[in-house]
Amino acid sequence: MxxxxxxxxxxxxxxxxxxxxxxxxxxxxxxxxxxxxxxxxxxxxxxxxxxxxxxxxxxxxxxxxxxxxxxxxxxxxxxxxxxxxxxxxxxxxxxxxxxxxxxxxxxxxxxxxxxxxxxxREKEEDDARTRAYEEAEAAKTKGTPVTRESYEKWRTAFLAELAARRTKDEEERVRSLPAKEREEVKRKIARPSGRQLFETSKVSATSDEALYEDGEAVDMSKYTREERDRARWGSEDEGRVKLDESDSE
The missing domain is CATH 3.10.110.10 (Ubiquitin Conjugating Enzyme)
Structure with missing residues (x-):
């Protein structure tokens, strides 16, 4: 000891x-x-x-x-x-x-x-937090891959939304106009467009192609435009002759 x-x-x-x-x-x-x-x-x-x-x-x-x-x-x-x-x-x-x-x-x-x-250890923890943050931010911006179907779906919805917004803006613009100008706008809207007139003229042009000859329908699509015009003018001349004869009696 x-x-x-x-x-x-x-x-x-x-x-x-x-x-x-x-x-x-x-x-x-x-x-x-x-x-x-x-x-x-x-x-x-x-x-x-x-x-x-x-x-x-x-x-x-x-x-x-x-x-x-x-x-x-x-x-x-x-x-x-x-x-x-x-x-x-x-x-x-x-x-x-x-x-x-x-x-x-x-x-x-x-x-x-x-x-x-x-x-x-602290650096590893900081790096892990940084990676987690960057991955979370990347996930926010990555989004969904675009396919043809998803693009068409988005485009249809976008155009519909755009048209609705334009219609709403136009309605608000019209409501803000004086009464006289509002009526003028309404008349312009009701007036047929050039396309509508064109479509109407096409219907009118083809409506007389089915003429009747001796009580039977004649398919004028078999004839040229010149032949159809001569036939139409001949019918009109015949009608005028009959009218003159009736007047002379």
Whole structure:
């Protein structure tokens, strides 16, 4: 026991010279050392306390280690256990000799690696959020592939909507006119269009092609236009002769 305490006292004396402000003796066999990452990282402040409890058979056995939070930064879930596991591995390699300084140095390195891991994880999360946002925006603008059927359906609906809107606009325009101008517009609308007149003339032109000869219908489509005109003029001359004879009687 005397040799164990002498070994500890000698180690504590060395530790106090190395960590004058960081070391705190909690008892004859327990110390707390404040450790910080090797390099400060902006946006990731972190400081922890390494608590070392020495068993009577130290340094031939690994001391009990714990990592506690301080007033700077927070240890996230599982981080303290991960650091302690690394330190236990370092202690295993240092059995048989004073190892507290080595453990404190390893703790600083572990905190630095922990912050790097945080940065990598945060970047991955940011990238995942960015991809999700970009995919969502792309889905909004991608729409449905256009086919001939979908285009025709859209075109029919669009033209119908356009015609309805024009009709509505025209009705509103007419309603805003003075009464006299409204009547004039109505007359123009009721007046047959050139196309309607053309269609009517076609019907009239073909209506006399079925003439009657001796009480039977004659298909005038078999004759040329000149022959049909001569036949029509002959009928008119015959009618005038009969009229003159009746007048002379």
């Amino acid at each position: 005397a040799d164990f305490q002498a070994i500890l006292d000698e180690e504590f004396e060395v530790l106090e010279s190395i960590f004058p402000d960081e070391l705190e003796k909690l008892g004859p066999t327990q110390v707390r050392i404040r450790v910080e990452p090797e390099e400060e990282v902006t946006g990731h402040p972190l400081c922890a306390a390494l608590v070392v409890s020495y068993p009577p058979t130290y340094p031939d056995v690994i001391p009990d280690l714990a990592l506690e939070e301080t007033d700077v930064g927070e240890l996230r879930d599982g981080e303290a256990d991960a650091v302690v596991a690394q330190l236990n591995g370092v202690a295993e390699e240092s059995l048989g000799m004073a190892m507290t300084f080595t453990l404190a140095t390893a703790a600083r390195e572990a905190l630095s690696a922990l912050i790097v891991a945080r940065q990598v």
